[in-house]
Amino acid sequence: MTISGAWARTARAAMLLGDDGKLRSTIFAEMSALAAATGAINLGQGFPDQDGPQEVLVAAQRAIASGMNQYPPGLGMPVLREAIAEHQERFYGIWVDPDREVLVTAGATEALAATILALADDGDEVVTLEPFYDSYAAMIGLSRATHRTVPLRAPRFLPDHDDLRAAVTDRTRLILINNPHNPTGAVLPRETLELIVELAHKHDAIVVTDEVYEHLIFDEPHIPIASLPGARERTVTISSGGKTFNTTGWKIGWITAPPELVTAIMAVKQFLTYVNGAPFQPAIAVGLQLPDTFFHELADDLRHKRDVLSAGLVAAGFSISQPKGGYFVVADAAGLGYPDSAEFCRALPELAGVAAIPLTSFVHEENRHEYRSLVRFAFCKRVEVLERASVQLERLAR
Numbered sequence: 001m002t003i004s005g006a007w008a009r010t011a012r013a014a015m016l017l018g019d020d021g022k023l024r025s026t027i028f029a030e031m032s033a034l035a036a037a038t039g040a041i042n043l044g045q046g047f048p049d050q051d052g053p054q055e056v057l058v059a060a061q062r063a064i065a066s067g068m069n070q071y072p073p074g075l076g077m078p079v080l081r082e083a084i085a086e087h088q089e090r091f092y093g094i095w096v097d098p099d100r101e102v103l104v105t106a107g108a109t110e111a112l113a114a115t116i117l118a119l120a121d122d123g124d125e126v127v128t129l130e131p132f133y134d135s136y137a138a139m140i141g142l143s144r145a146t147h148r149t150v151p152l153r154a155p156r157f158l159p160d161h162d163d164l165r166a167a168v169t170d171r172t173r174l175i176l177i178n179n180p181h182n183p184t185g186a187v188l189p190r191e192t193l194e195l196i197v198e199l200a201h202k203h204d205a206i207v208v209t210d211e212v213y214e215h216l217i218f219d220e221p222h223i224p225i226a227s228l229p230g231a232r233e234r235t236v237t238i239s240s241g242g243k244t245f246n247t248t249g250w251k252i253g254w255i256t257a258p259p260e261l262v263t264a265i266m267a268v269k270q271f272l273t274y275v276n277g278a279p280f281q282p283a284i285a286v287g288l289q290l291p292d293t294f295f296h297e298l299a300d301d302l303r304h305k306r307d308v309l310s311a312g313l314v315a316a317g318f319s320i321s322q323p324k325g326g327y328f329v330v331a332d333a334a335g336l337g338y339p340d341s342a343e344f345c346r347a348l349p350e351l352a353g354v355a356a357i358p359l360t361s362f363v364h365e366e367n368r369h370e371y372r373s374l375v376r377f378a379f380c381k382r383v384e385v386l387e388r389a390s391v392q393l394e395r396l397a398r
Contacts, residue, residue, distance in 0.1 A: 026134070027361040031345060040349035041389045043309075043377045044357045046182070046327040050382060052246035052287070053294065059286040060250075063279035072278045074270060076104025076254065083285035084254050088237075092227045100259040103266055106276040107251035108212045108240040113139045114269035115208055115236050115255065116174065120145040124173035129159060131362030131371065133182050133210070145173065149364065154330070154374065155321040157184035161195055168199040175205050177225070180213040183362050183376045184330055185323020190223055197231045206261070207235045212253075215244045215295050217325040218303040226256070236261055241284035243327070244298065250280040302327075302379070305386055309379040312390020316352075317397040318375075327380040330359060334373035336396050341375045353392045 028045055035042040051057060075081060081098040088094040096102060105111040112135060120126050122144035128136050130149035140147040150159045150167045168175060175196055179188045200207050207225055214222045226235040240253035255265060306322075310329055313320050318331035338344035341358035349355050359374035379386060 027342070027345075027357060028134075031355045031357055034346065034349045035355035038349040038353070040353045040355045041381075041385060041392070042355045043379070043381065043389060044345075044355045046378045046380060047248045048246040048380045049385065050246055053290065055290065056245050056247065056283050056287040060279050060283035063282050068279045068282070070278060071275050072104075072281055074266065074275060075099075076102065076275075077278070077281040077285075080104055080252075080254075080281040080285040080288075083288040084256065087288045088224075088256060091222075092224050094224065094227055094232065094256075096256045097259070101256055101262055103255040103257075103262050103269065104281060105253040105255060105269060106273040107242060108210060108238050108253040109135055110251075110269065110272055110276075111238040111240075111253045111255050111265075112136065112176075112208070112210065113142075114265045114272055115238070116140060116143050116145075116176075118264045118268040119206055119208075119236075119261070120173045123171075125169070125171045126174045126176055127167045127172055127205075128176045129178065129181065130364065130367060131183055131359055133178055134362060136176060137364075146171075147364075148172070149367075151367070151370065152181070152184055152186065153370070154332070157181065157186040157321060157330070158188070159192060161192070164192075164195060164199065168203055168205065170203050172199075172203050172205045174208050175200055176208045176210070178210040179225070180211075180217055180222075180323075180325030182213070182326055183328050183357070183359060184321065185326045185328055187217060187220065187222075187324040190228075193223060193225045193228055196225065197228050200234055201230060205234070207231065209235060209237050211237060211239045212243050213326040214239055215298055216302055216327070218299060218306065219324055222325075233258055236265070241287055244295075245284065245287040247280070247284070250277055250284070252277050252280050252284045305379045305381070305383060308383055308386045309377060309390065312386065312393055313377065315390065315397065316393035316395075327378050328376045329379060331375050331377060332373050333375055339373050341371075341373050344373075345375060352395050354389050 031044040081102040084102050085096045085098040116139040120143040124145040125148050126140045126145045127148045148167050150163045209225045226232045226237050236257040242248035313331045317336045321330045333344045345358045357376045359371040360368040
């Protein structure tokens, strides 16, 4: 494949090319620009509007001041790799070798890119849930693998087990899941995770699990798929510090996986960013070692924010799917007379002074009709911002 062909394939997979072949901006960039131009409250992009814990911020400042500003080791600083290993054992009882089974990356996005590019190739299939985080499709396209999806249908957004069995075949190289799920906020139950492990064994596939919202679950403990019997030896677990510590701009992520998979992923990762974030790595290590109360309060705080925005959306006339984890709530605009969520989101900044994202941005073109009226709102904002947005959204009910 030529460079231009690979670029075009990736851009189409990421839904960046129009039918005319011209580059178009993502819906995220479009909605953020609309929010800025109109002064609307931006509930489109999933980043917090508050800083993380002081201990973590001070640790980064201390690292910069002490001269920790050059290339870190390729695998990541030992202090962070050890903290990641301790975190996995502390919370989930999973023992990993910090020197052979942990790789620090430039956020979870690079971890996903390096993993997909290292482990999938032309002729392989990668199975994801749909809707899916947009970079999944882009990286699968760049790897030249074929993207297969399992639909998540409203209101529960959980995969049908028969659909999973049909999607995973002997051609499947990777089963890529996001749990808790972006954009729907669904949390996969244990029986679904166990089926995924069973299918991975049956078809000799590798499970790749994106768990960046692992500490943002509201009503039940997180179950890492690597903690299930038979899963660890064929699972690549991806997470990051951005969501947990409100440091999305630092881009500190990581992979835990068996040594042979880490080695393969590292071979690709070294030609992407090479290394990153030297002073932020020891700071995230400090965060991972914070007491249990921090992690409990984090989830409690976000649950309250979810409830504030959910109540505001219901009062405005939306029907909603209550998320069990993550940053987002999915609302249906059809009852308000807006059957097309993309058109609705483009009008919403003027209608109510709020920006959001149509769920159709997270699905393949041919499946857009199933999600046509659904909208994703982010609630990872200050409570007063969510309350103000709720008041403004009530204009839609008048």
